[in-house]
Amino acid sequence: MQIIEMKVLRSIYYTHTHFLHRNLSRTPVSLSLFSRHFHSSNPRFSLNSLETDGTQRAPHAWTAYEGLTPDLSTPTNRHKGITQGNESASGDETDADFETHRTYGKAKNANLSDGDKTQMAKNARYIPNENTDGMSRKKAFSVNGLGLGDIVGNKKKGKSRVKWVCENCGYSDGQWWGVCRSCDFSGTMKRFSEVETKNRGLEFSETLARSWLPKDTGDVEPVKLIDVNSGVKKTDYRIPLFGPFGSEVARVLGGGLVPGSLVLIGGDPGVGKSTLLLQMAALIAEGHDSGQPTCVVYVSGEESVEQISSRAERMKIGANELYLYAGTEIEDILTKIQSLSPRALIVDSIQTVYLKEITGSAGGLSQVRECTSALLRFAKKTNIPVLLAGHVTKSGDIAGPRVLEHIVDAVLYLEGEKCSSHRLLRSVKNRFGSIDELGIFEMSQLGLQVVLNPSEMFLSDQNSDSEFLAGLAVAVIMDGSRAFLIEIQALCVSSSTVSRHVNGIQASRADMLISVLAKQAGLKIQENAVFLNVVSGVSLTETAGDLAIAASICSSFLEFPIPSGVAFIGEIGLGGELRMVSRMDKRVSTVAKLGYKKCIVPMSAKKSLATLDLGELEIIGCNDLKGFINTVFTKN
Template sequence: MQEQPPYSPSSSDEDKSKGKGRAEGKKSVKEKGAGRSVGGKDETRWSLVAAVRKAGGKLGKERVTYVCSNCGEGSSQWWGMCRHCEAMGTLMKYVPGADSTASEGSHHAYRSWIPQKSKEMVPQSLQQVTKGVDQSGWRIPLSGSFGTEIARVLGGGIVPGSLILVGGDPGVGKSSLMLQLASIVSENIGVGESSAVVYVSGEESIEQIGNRADRMSIKSRNLYLYSSTDIEDILDKIQPLSPRALIIDSIQTVYLRAFAGSAGNMTQVKECTSALLRFAKLTNIPVFLIGHVTKTGDIAGPRLLEHIVDVVLYMEGERCLSHRLLRSVKNRFGSTDELGVFEMSGYGLQAVLNPTEMFLTEHDSDSEILAGLAVAVVLDGSRTFAIEVQALCVSGSPRSGEVVGIPKNRADVIISVLMKQAGLKLQDNAVFLNVVSGFMLTETAGDLAIAASICSR
């Protein structure tokens, strides 16, 4: 008779016992969790986990900004009309970080064409930086009367490695100014050996630029022309030349491949400017950027653009008049009070040696002709200008007069003072004021001339 094996539970019994144990374990975990659900540590831990999941998942809400393509002003919500420049239908959706996230993998690749320093940069003392450096001859000088006017506005010359933004109304002469400047820098008078200067246009072909240069009698052998809108292609092509300066016409027409969007949008303008800034600092090559302006006179693109660059120049002038004014509204290397005066001719821009002649008109000594005229002497930078102010009073006119070249609120104050203190009966008169040659008389030193011109009528 065979012996019976010791009793062992069947596999089904084992499964039942294991399932019962798991159920009891889950119950105990739930009971323990319910008992400590108000605990600070667990609550903080699970809230952090939820926050991380929300930030990384689809539930995270995008931070959307609407940016005006006309003036660069931002808004948290969409408007049919920009509240800053009052342009219609110009607010575009912009998600901060969206472009950088999409191009994160190519972030290093798009910067690979920028030359790198051969040695690691470390903090240096002031004595190490300035040792053996002639600060008086550090800037690139600009020769001739034309170059002297530009050097005056820049603070004495072009600083190597600077990024300079030049803005102005369409047709005011920005491209002509930069083409003539490129010719002067390439000739390199008083600096030593000549060096190349590259003028890059994204708006014109090299034949069109060459035609304009021929009309302006520019014959420099070291001036190179190139037409492209790809920043990487531009910097790849100019590196073998080792140019003394680079001019981009214009910043709104160039783009970087690694970033989404067409040339001229907010992201492209900002990233292209940042890339050119880094290129200028690493190579000590000054870079000039021509920028378009909006209806309000601001440079088109994000407001950050003017903070990135080192110098911001504005070119002013009326199309119907021949004179042009070059102002510096930002200059990290010099004063912003200087003014350059030029005259547009068939051969380009010519420096005006005596600007006062432009702001005064010739008159005979007849008192009838001189009535309503007064001359104001104002200081602009380190130069004094004699500015002619013209006034006309029309009695019985139901409408208010027009003011050109003088701030309207200041003109109203002067007229009110004359009515109150001088007893002039101007209530029923329309007063028209004008400054000769389109000069903007913002200095209060011209108030007396304004009052005198009104009184003489």
């Protein structure tokens, strides 16, 4: 047993001495002038650790690279081991090497400015440690003296942050996407840069603030609503617009132009935005409400003054107080018009103006947003209404950030077809009125002219003696507070393949009405191809046109023409019953004014219309589809 133990001890001893021979030193080997070392990772493999000095050695923490500062290293035990050994023999740094490092640092510092040297001194400051000797202090300072801390620790004076912003919905992202991740529109991500200042804040000018509230709120107190309105005259609430053109525009604006408001008018290129704004500017400048001409400034960033004057001459506009100015810089524009104190300001267009303090070109996201905010502040502080023209995108939305439509007080759209001279002015946002109003104009050589009878746009010339009138019916629809008469056409053709084609009518609604006619009225139209169309490209979105659609289908299928003096109002249910719709009095009154002789309505609506003075108009009530067909398509 003793022999086996002796063999084990002998093998352990020779194995240990094989790995750790007498010549191995704990002194690290220098590999470069920057004092990068490889050290033992476990003190048990050191011969000196086998010696018993009566005290337990603390474990050593070794690194592959010398720390740049004393805080990042453990020099206490490491330099203690270095001083015990022979530094020159082990390849460690000597005083000559240290002088080389210090000289290199001085040479490099000589090319630096005073500010950089101050920053280097801060980075090179040494925190004393009672366990650190002088040699470690020299090493720590010499490495920091090379300027590494200054390079790493430098703070950038100004930094440009790049974002990609969707011009359709305003969604922002740090990288470009082909399709917006919020609204799924393709090709709408635009580059947007924000420049930071030295205090790491975005560039900001107090004159461009969106808020018009007083900055010193110490003297501002809440006031009662009756006290606010008591000192304001009702005539000062709005600027009235006189004449047929002015009345049509005032209808869309809610009664007139509100002082201090910001109105945005958008539309396709060539639809007539500049013409509309120039006519409004001339109308306000005539000063019919005040009895004398008033100053109005028309600013254009797209046309010269001579071009605007030529267009005004063609439209026979000769207002004496209408000022023209061609400019694109917002601060310059507002400075020039201060001495004039205009009653209204027109800017054509918001995509052509810019601010010097804001980065980016005119028409960019930041420029459009900040220019609109500056004009809003100007309008609220001076109580001068500002009208803006805005470009639109391919999808029909206002070009620029979505916040543009949130900033302004009202957004109007001027719509029109390429093959038609008629123009529709709609309101999609109005803080001072309803958005259900509609203005109808016709583009002519003299500008936009008011259409007195809008139903003429949607009705064709009818001849009761013609055999080709089968399949035509007149419906009465509402758009805002106005009633229109539109013509619906239907064509039923026997075909081996059943197909349905609709234009201006919801396909699901058309399918439902055809199925109800087949089921409840007994019409055998299942094997017919049905075509439906609304004249003049109008879209029928309300259910008040159900009765007219059914009448046109029955007329084409039965080949029975409908007389020209008949109109249809009503909704059809799945059971074939006729239902009353809203605003029946307004619809029937419009039919009576246009000289129609008969109007087919649900029986429930006939009772409520009995008190109206409709002249020669005859109201005919029906309960269901069978009674309706028997009344209309029966020869007398």
